[in-house]
Amino acid sequence: xxxxxxxxxxxxxxxxxxxxxxxxxxxxxxxxxxxxxxxxxxxxxxxxxxxxxxxxxxxxxxxxxxxxxxxxxxxxxxxxxxxxxxxxxxxxxxxxxxxxxxxxxxxxxxxxxxxxxxxxxxxxxxxxxxxxxxxxxxxxxxxxxxxxxxxxxxxxxxxxxxxxxxxxxxxxxxxxxxxxxxxxxxxxxxxxxxxxxxxxxxxxxxxxxxxxxxxxxxxxxxxxxxxxxxxxxxxxxxxxxxxxxxxxxxxxxxxxxxxxxxxxxxxxxxxxxxxxxxxxxxxxxxxxxxxxxxxxxxxxxxxxxxxxxxxxxxxxxxxxxxxxxxxxxxxxxxxxxxxxxxxxxxxxxxxxxxxxxxxxxxxxxxxxxxxxxxxxxxxxxxxxxxxxxxxxxxxxxxxxxxxxxxxxxxxxxxxxxxxxxxxxxxxxxxxxxxxxxxxxxxxxxxxxxxxxxxxxxxxxxxxxxxxxxxxxxxxxxxxxxxxxxxxxxxxxxxxxxxxxxxxxxxxxxxxxxxxxxxxxxxxxxxxxxxxxxxxxxxxxxxxxxxxxxxxxxxxxxxxxxxxxxxxxxxxxxxxxxxxxxxxxxxxxxxxxxxxxxxxxxxxxxxxxxxxx
Numbered sequence: 001x002x003x004x005x006x007x008x009x010x011x012x013x014x015x016x017x018x019x020x021x022x023x024x025x026x027x028x029x030x031x032x033x034x035x036x037x038x039x040x041x042x043x044x045x046x047x048x049x050x051x052x053x054x055x056x057x058x059x060x061x062x063x064x065x066x067x068x069x070x071x072x073x074x075x076x077x078x079x080x081x082x083x084x085x086x087x088x089x090x091x092x093x094x095x096x097x098x099x100x101x102x103x104x105x106x107x108x109x110x111x112x113x114x115x116x117x118x119x120x121x122x123x124x125x126x127x128x129x130x131x132x133x134x135x136x137x138x139x140x141x142x143x144x145x146x147x148x149x150x151x152x153x154x155x156x157x158x159x160x161x162x163x164x165x166x167x168x169x170x171x172x173x174x175x176x177x178x179x180x181x182x183x184x185x186x187x188x189x190x191x192x193x194x195x196x197x198x199x200x201x202x203x204x205x206x207x208x209x210x211x212x213x214x215x216x217x218x219x220x221x222x223x224x225x226x227x228x229x230x231x232x233x234x235x236x237x238x239x240x241x242x243x244x245x246x247x248x249x250x251x252x253x254x255x256x257x258x259x260x261x262x263x264x265x266x267x268x269x270x271x272x273x274x275x276x277x278x279x280x281x282x283x284x285x286x287x288x289x290x291x292x293x294x295x296x297x298x299x300x301x302x303x304x305x306x307x308x309x310x311x312x313x314x315x316x317x318x319x320x321x322x323x324x325x326x327x328x329x330x331x332x333x334x335x336x337x338x339x340x341x342x343x344x345x346x347x348x349x350x351x352x353x354x355x356x357x358x359x360x361x362x363x364x365x366x367x368x369x370x371x372x373x374x375x376x377x378x379x380x381x382x383x384x385x386x387x388x389x390x391x392x393x394x395x396x397x398x399x400x401x402x403x404x405x406x407x408x409x410x411x412x413x414x415x416x417x418x419x420x421x422x423x424x425x426x427x428x429x430x431x432x433x434x435x436x437x438x439x440x441x442x443x444x445x446x447x448x449x450x451x452x453x454x455x456x457x458x459x460x461x462x463x464x465x466x467x468x469x470x471x472x473x474x475x476x477x478x479x480x481x482x483x484x485x486x487x488x489x490x491x492x493x494x495x496x497x498x499x500x501x502x503x504x505x506x507x508x509x510x511x512x513x514x515x516x517x518x519x520x521x522x523x524x525x526x527x528x529x530x531x532x533x534x535x536x537x538x539x540x541x542x543x544x545x546x547x548x549x550x551x552x553x554x555x556x557x558x559x560x561x562x563x564x565x566x567x568x569x570x571x572x573x574x575x576x577x578x579x580x581x582x583x584x585x586x587x588x589x590x591x592x593x594x595x596x597x598x599x600x601x602x603x604x605x606x607x608x609x610x611x612x
Contacts, residue, residue: 020104037162228265
C-alpha cells in the first residue's frame with residue numbers, strides 16, 4: 001500500500017437516505033451497497049446556491065474522464081422551502097444539465113448523517129464503502145482527481161475496484177419552444193429577446209411572445225464567437241441594450257459578457273476569459289483579460305454596463321468606451337451589509353433594473369430587494385439576511401421575499417420583483433414603503449419586462465412568457481414566514497474552540513512564499529453573540545467567547561487556504577486557493593459541545609474515533 005493510502009483515515013460511510021427518492025436513474029432506487037466497488041463522490045448541493053452550480057461544472061470533466069470507475073451522486077439538500085418540493089428538484093436537475101444520479105433529501109437526513117455544514121460539500125467514498133475525504137466549497141476538483149487516481153490504483157491492486165457503466169439514465173427531452181428561460185429583453189422592434197438558458201441559446205420571439213423569429217447559438221455548450229448558427233453559449237442569462245443598438249448577454253457559465261449584433265446575429269466576446277475569477281486574480285483591467293464569475297444579469301446605468309456578479313457576491317461594471325471592467329461594490333463576503341460600495345456585502349445578486357437615479361437589484365440568497373445610488377452607496381429596501389424568507393406583504397421592514405431573481409422598474413417609480421421561489425410577482429413602492437403582491441400562480445418567475453400597460457413575465461419553470469395586465473389592486477396573500485431548514489448546532493455558552501480543518505491535498509503543501517497562506521474571518525448575527533474572537537487572522541483555529549445572554553444566532557465563518565504542488569524540480573508550481581463561507585446557526589445550551597469543527601478539506605480526525 002502506498003504512503004498516502006496507509007496514512008488515510010477511513011470512516012464507514014452512512015447509508016444514502018432521501019424521502020424524495022432517486023432522479024436520473026430510470027426510477028431505480030439505490031443503496032451504498034449497490035455502488036460497492038466504485039469510487040463514489042457525494043455532492044451535497046442545493047439549486048439556489050451559485051457555489052453549488054460552480055461545482056456541478058467543475059465535476060463534468062472528472063465524470064467524463066473516470067466514467068467507468070467514479071459515480072457522482074448529487075445529494076440535494078434544500079435551504080429554501082421551495083427547494084424541498086420534489087418537482088422543483090426535478091426541474092433543477094434538468095435546468096442545470098446534471099448528468100449523474102441525484103438523491104432528493106428534503107428532510108436533510110443524509111446531510112445530518114454526514115455532519116455536513118455547508119453548501120456545497122463533496123465527500124469521497126472508496127470502493128469498500130469508507131469515507132476518505134471531505135471538502136467544503138468549490139475549487140477542490142483537482143485534489144479529488146488526484147485522490148481518485150490513487151484509489152483506482154490501490155483498489156485495482158486489491159481486486160476491490162469494479163469498472164463498468166454507472167447508474168445514470170438520461171431523461172427524455174421535452175419539445176417546448178423555450179426550456180427554463182432566464183431573462184427577457186424588449187427590442188425596439190417590439191419583439192422579445194429571451195435567454196433560453198438550458199438550451200444554451202438566445203431566442204427572438206415575435207410580439208405575441210410565442211412565435212419564434214430566430215434562434216442564436218448552436219444549442220451546444222461552448223464558448224465560440226461567430227454567426228448566429230456557429231456561435232455558442234453556456235447557460236446564458238441577463239440581457240441589456242447598448243446605446244449602439246446591440247445587446248449585451250451575461251453568458252453565465254462561460255463567465256463572460258457577449259455582444260449580439262441584432263441586425264446580423266453575429267456574436268462576439270466583450271469581457272471575460274472563459275475562466276472563473278478566483279481569489280487573488282485581477283479585479284480590473286482590459287475586459288478580455290480579466291476573469292469574471294457567473295455574471296447573472298446586466299443593466300446600463302450611468303453610462304456603464306453593471307454586472308450582477310453572482311459567483312463572487314459583487315457588482316462589477318463594464319465600460320463600453322474604454323473596454324475595461326472593474327469591481328463597483330461588494331467585498332466577496334456573502335451577507336447583507338449596506339454602506340459605501342467598497343464595504344457592502346451581497347449574497348448572489350441575480351437581477352438588475354436601472355432608473356435615472358437608482359440601480360435596483362434582486363439579492364437572491366438574502367431574499368432581498370436592494371439598490372445602489374448615483375454615488376455608489378448600497379441600500380436595502382426589503383430583506384434582513386441569509387436565513388429569513390417567506391411571503392409576507394406590508395411595511396417593507398417586516399415584509400418577506402423568497403429567493404427573488406428578477407426586478408423591473410415600473411413607470412410610477414415603484415418596482416416589480418420576480419419573487420422566484422414564491423411563484424409570485426411582488427411590488428415595492430418607495431413612496432409608501434409598502435410591499436404588495438401583484439400576481440400569484442406563476443412558476444419560478446425569473447424576470448419581467450414592461451410592454452405598454454402589460455407586464456410580460458419569464459415564467460421559467462413553465463418554459464414560457466406570460467403576459468399580465470398590471471393590476472390596479474394587489475392580490476391578498478396569507479402571510480407565511482420561514483427560517484432556513486437547517487437545525488441549529490448546539491454549543492456551550494462561554495468559550496468555544498473553532499477549528500477549520502484543512503489538510504493540503506496529496507502532492508501539495510501550504511503556499512508560504514509570500515507570507516501566511518491561510519486566513520480566517522469570523523463575525524456573528526447578532527453581533528452581541530461574540531464577546532471575543534471577531535475579525536480576521538491567519539490562524540485557522542480560534543478561541544471564541546459566546547455571550548450566555550444571547551441564546552441563539554448565526555456564526556459567519558470565512559476561511560481561505562492556498563496550497564501549491566510540492567515538486568522541488570518545478571520552478572513554477574501550480575497553486576490552488578480553497579475558500580468557503582459558512583453561516584452556522586447556533587443555539588447556546590449548557591453542557592453542549594465546546595468545539596466547533598468546520599471541514600474545508602480533509603477529515604476531522606478529532607471526530608473520527610471509529611476510524612478503521
